[in-house]
Amino acid sequence: MDHILAISEHWNDEELDYMPWLSPTEEQREKQLEWQRFLIHRYKAEFGTNSYVSRKAHFFPERFAMGEKSYIAAGATVRGEHIQIGANSTVNSYATIAGRVQIGDGVRIATHVSIFGFNHGYEDTMLPIYQQPLTTKGIIIEDDVWIGANAVVLDGVTIGAHSIIAAGAIVTKDVPAYSIAGGNPAKVLRNRLEGASSSASAAAVSDLESALAAFGAKVKAQHQELLASYYVQTEDGPIYVDKTVLGTKKTVRAWCDAIEIAALFGTLPPGLNKEELVAKLRGFQDPVSGLLPDPWNPPAADDDPARLTDHLSRYHLLAVGYALELLDATLPYPVRAVSELKGASLYEKLASLPWQTNAWSAGDWIDCFGTGLYLNQKHFGGERPHDVFGWLYAQADPYSGMWGLPTPGEQWLQPVNGFYRLTRGTFAQFGLPLPYPEAAIDTILAHSRNRNYFRHDAGNACNVLDVIHPLWLCYKQTDYRRGEAVQWAKNQLGRTLGQWVDGKGFSFELERSFPPGLQGTEMWLSIIWLLADLCGCSSLLGYKPQGVHRPDPAIQLQPSWK
Known part of the structure; x- marks a missing residue:
């Protein structure tokens, strides 16, 4: 029976690692706070209340801040110069966030998404690429954005608020607010506001x-x-x-x-x-x-x-x-x-x-x-x-x-x-x-x-x-x-x-x-x-x-x- 209880506890921890939206037990919450205290000491990290970083995430940022009720699931990689995540935002399993990245509130980053806030220099053809300096413009992802599985976001890009990035998209340029973008390279497929009735749009203008x-x-x-x-x-x-x-x-x-x-x-x-x-x-x-x-x-x-x-x-x-x-x-x-x-x-x-x-x-x-x-x-x-x-x-x-x-x-x-x-x-x-x-x-x-x-x-x-x-x-x-x-x-x-x-x-x-x-x-x-x-x-x-x-x-x- 003790062996079964031990397996059950381990399984509960596994569930939370890969599905951090589940409610943790008091013991799991205390383990998480202990883990965050270590990360604060090691990486100058900041965490909002009820936030969560799986111990099975690959977490190596130079500076990091995350708002309340946000989480990073197991298998995700977070590394680089300065990463900031707002409140109620989620980084799912096996996503990668690297370089200098600023993420707003209510953002959903699906599994296997790659967000690279840096780039390799390559202008000097007489020098191997690996010997050329990295460049960093940074990435900004505004509030209420959903990035679908296997999408890639490259350095210098801003994704406007309330936008959706389709699964598998390669985002190389800015995406305006309220856009649905997809493809390689990603293009705006339509504006989400266009789906609203003309009477609703007119009402918004009239209200203002x-x-x-x-x-x-x-x-x-x-x-x-x-x-x-x-x-x-x-x-x-x-x-x-x-x-x-x-x-x-x-x-x-x-x-x-x-x-x-x-x-x-x-x-x-x-x-x-x-x-x-x-x-x-x-x-x-x-x-x-x-x-x-x-x-x-x-x-x-x-x-x-x-x-x-x-x-x-x-x-x-x-x-x-x-x-x-x-x-x-x-x-x-x-x-x-x-x-x-x-x-x-x-x-x-x-x-x-x-x-x-x-x-x-x-x-x-x-x-x-x-x-x-x-x-x-x-x-x-x-x-x-x-x-x-x-x-x-x-x-x-x-x-x-x-x-x-x-x-x-x-x-x-x-x-x-x-x-x-x-x-x-x-x-x-x-x-x-x-x-x-x-x-x-x-x-x-x-x-x-x-x-x-x-x-x-x-x-x-x-x-x-x-x-x-x-x-x-x-x-x-x-x-x-x-x-x-x-x-x-x-x-x-x-x-x-x-x-x-x-x-x-x-x-x-x-x-x-x-x-x-x-x-x-x-x-x-x-x-x-x-x-x-x-x-x-x-x-x-x-x-x-x-x-x-x-x-x-x-x-x-x-x-x-x-």
Whole structure:
């Protein structure tokens, strides 16, 4: 009898190894947790609750993370640089996942599937292939994807959400969302949405349009009450604050955000009249440098205004400069720190920006510098910005469309976010074409699928803005992969519209567990317009972004010979 019990226990373990969806016993669960503790120690692995990795899987990743209720069955091979699997996803027996692979939520990977997020170099015909370096672009498999038995997915591919890969398919190119793909090489056989009735598709469009119109009407009705709630009494008198929670800092930006929100509906924020608002904003400018340091958050002792080293002094060129224009006014002084930085000194500064490690910061500097050029040219007869545009066109990467490099930890976050800031203050502001819009779209869409920054429950205002504005700007020049971008925009609208807090607006993080504020509200209202505009229905909102996020060029740069 003891022998039979031992066989039964072994058989139960075998069943669980090959069919991990079965419910484990308490003893089996404890064995699994012990196994995961070893894998965490050995491979820097991370596991969600109720996840499972069979001891009979061949598990040798350099870095690994897996969400809750996901499993890897016996015989599967997991190896390579960095593998990330979301929640409720399954890797069945004898599947192989190798290299750098990112898998979303609810993904089903059938038996004998091969996913190779790397490739062998072979360009040098004088050197044996095995001696040539490996290359790695990585593979992204989005949420709710089913990959059939014996399919192969090759490096550099993205499989869009809700797609089905037929058994035996060889996937060599990206697969759009909602696709059914099969063959060798795999081709899209049909779109799953085409199976829905035309009335259902029309209803989805109608639902989005109704939601946008209702949202725009609600914001218009509430915006004065909302702004009044952020106008508070302090020891310095009444001021606008970003948030009303205890400990909120006083900032210059809060005044500007209030003015921009009111301008969406052709009004002024409550509290001061137009003349008083103008005097308040003009008082922030330093007459010598022309920059706008924050009196409540002053620059560091080693600040160098001639090189625009203080980020708040720079950013207020955008916030205050545009807010004054909305009030039919201008800065009292030209921005001398910008007008005096040119030629060799400017090129030296541009080259010294942290393009390799912090491309966002580099883009931020150029955005503010470009805005200083615009303000000088429009209001003070300053020089035209040829130097900075010549440098930017020459330095753009034709392969990524970006300026700057990805980083190991954040991947494309820095270059894409820097791309937004850089292009906002230059190409968008002066109405000039981007150098490589299609390459930029490839990079931006790849970044938009990074689950570290974008999920149904994640994506703060900066990260979403830094994707949608570049996409929106690129699509002024091309229709390349537009359908994928529109679907991403619709997904973001679905996530965003319901997070509005009546009378208070949006939180920067977009989650109701965080307090709403002026900055989050101003940014998300602009983001929603950009998302809706990419979907072709922004007019339903009844407002259009003003100031920092206005969609129209601030000044159209024309050739001097015209």
